[in-house]
């Protein structure tokens with residue numbers, strides 16, 4: 167960017183009205199798009215998946231990025247949220263008469279996942295690193311097989327016919343809510359504690375950080391996010407089964423997190439958006455359309471062996487992509503950096519160099 | 535009454551006896567040195583006091599509280615701060631955050647207030663920032679508040695470690711080889727500095743050091759450890775002239 171442009175950009179980012187403005191505009195758009203059909207239904211659906219994936223990535227980043235652990239359980243917590251909310255809207259809450267009850271179901275999904283997160287955290291945080299990864303993987307498998315064995319929730323067949331209650335405004339609302347909560351958590355003593363744990367757990371303890379509590383809180387909040395996303399997901403797809411929440415689902419979320427960058431909320435939003443759009447482009451029909459200009463000699467065998475089986479190939483490509491990103495780009499796009507709008511004013515001013523006032527009183531003293 | 539008392543503290547690493555009956559009575563306001571050859575058990579003493587390891591037997595009391603069996607964060611919250619022999623900063627975090635993290639136990643707001651950025655959150659965060667900046671300016675680091683800790687030169691990292699230890703609001707400060715890697719000139723400055731923070735923050739200090747110049751120069755009392763046992767304890771003059779100390783250091787004669 168050229169310098170004047172850069173400066174104008176900086177000026178824009180400094181404005182107090184920017185974030186509220188974007189929020190209001192976003193909310194208005196989320197209502198207007200479906201109302202006036204500004205985008206076709208397919209694009210609307212992709213947008214909703216983007217929102218749900220943002221919730222998933224931002225919340226997982228708390229554990230895998232900010233805390234530096236490697237949890238594989240996210241799809242499991244998502245399943246808990248999805249099943250809880252789906253059962254509530256189908257069997258308990260009269261959502262047909264009162265659609266306004268939907269957020270209650272979503273919240274319940276989030277809380278159920280959070281509660282289970284607390285339970286899983288107990289054994290998980292007795293260990294670190296590889297062992298934690300194994301325990302969370304085991305948990306993911308347990309959730310799946312428990313659901314498969316409960317006939318009341320459809321067993322392996324899952325639950326069809328869930329009401330399509332997830333709408334663009336609701337996705338927008340929940341994405342903003344979860345991002346806001348995670349951001350607030352990150353910029354508090356607990357969030358700094360989580361970062362300290364990633365750096366050096368013993369040193370954190372010796373700087374008075376209650377590392378166990380901090381880890382529990384992070385894990386619980388992270389599970390809450392997964393539960394909320396699961397609830398929205400169930401009422402968008404309108405069908406859930408244990409197979410939907412397998413390790414491949416976790417892998418998807420992991421890629422979003424590591425691609426976007428660890429310990430960065432902005433990064434996760436970026437990662438989730440890029441990855442969701444990329445996956446849409448990589449659907450067999452789209453790829454076939456994109457490559458249809460190739461001569462038939464090349465296209466036909468390619469189509470026969472690869473494009474038409476892209477669904478299966480995903481199981482190979484995605485884990486491979488995850489490994490490659492983690493090995494060669496461990497920090498991702500925005501690793502350990504943050505979009506400035508997310509950083510509280512106090513934090514930004516306190517970090518300013520050479521400011522002996524330490525950013526006293528809302529920057530009035532040093533507006534340049 | 536002594537501020538910190540250790541009574542017959544023993545510690546084993548597997549079969550290795552790292553500390554065989556350690557005793558200490560540190561008076562409030564005192565500046566005491568802990569010296570001894572490599573592997574004598576000095577750092578182990580710090581790790582036992584701060585709860586990194588749990589003593590195999592014996593008792594360590596701070597004021598009226600038994601420390602053995604407590605977790606490190608509980609002990610630290612009692613206002614015992616420490617630095618590390620090998621610098622252990624939060625390397626990828628900012629200088630300011632290194633100091634802010636150490637305010638954890640003294641910040642008074644709940645997880646709910648943190649999640650919503652409401653209630654006491656704002657006031658407390660403001661206070662933490664102000665306190666941290668003040669500490670950084672004392673250590674001439676305030677211009678580097680936003681710098682990543684690992685990018686600081688070695689000497690500044692050492693200073694930051696002390697600043698961070700002070701951020702927990704300690705009454706007792708444990709310094710593990712604060713002069714390591716410093717030249718004689720820097721050591722002189724460090725000596726003045728330690729004396730100064732001691733007065734300014736009303737500290738009781740226990741320090742480990744190989745640099746005899748520093749130990750002899752500022753400590754009021756010194757205990758010499760060797761192979762996990764106390765060789766001798768007394769004022770610097772007595773230690774300096776004791777033949778047992780020279781013998782213990784055999785080969786690596788102390789720099790007087």
Ligand SMILES: Nc1ncnc2c1ncn2[C@@H]1O[C@H](COP(=O)(O)OP(=O)(O)OP(=O)(O)O)[C@@H](O)[C@H]1O
Nearest residue numbers: 547550552570571572573574575576577578579619
């Ligand atoms: N975690 C540990 N596991 C096993 N042995 C240990 C451990 N920590 C220390 N030791 C051993 O305990 C003894 C005392 O170590 P300590 O670190 O207390 O020595 P020190 O007096 O601080 O030495 P230095 O001057 O080299 O720092 C040494 O023999 C050391 O090898």
Ligand SMILES: [Mg+2]
Nearest residue numbers: 576577578619
């Ligand atoms: Mg040592």
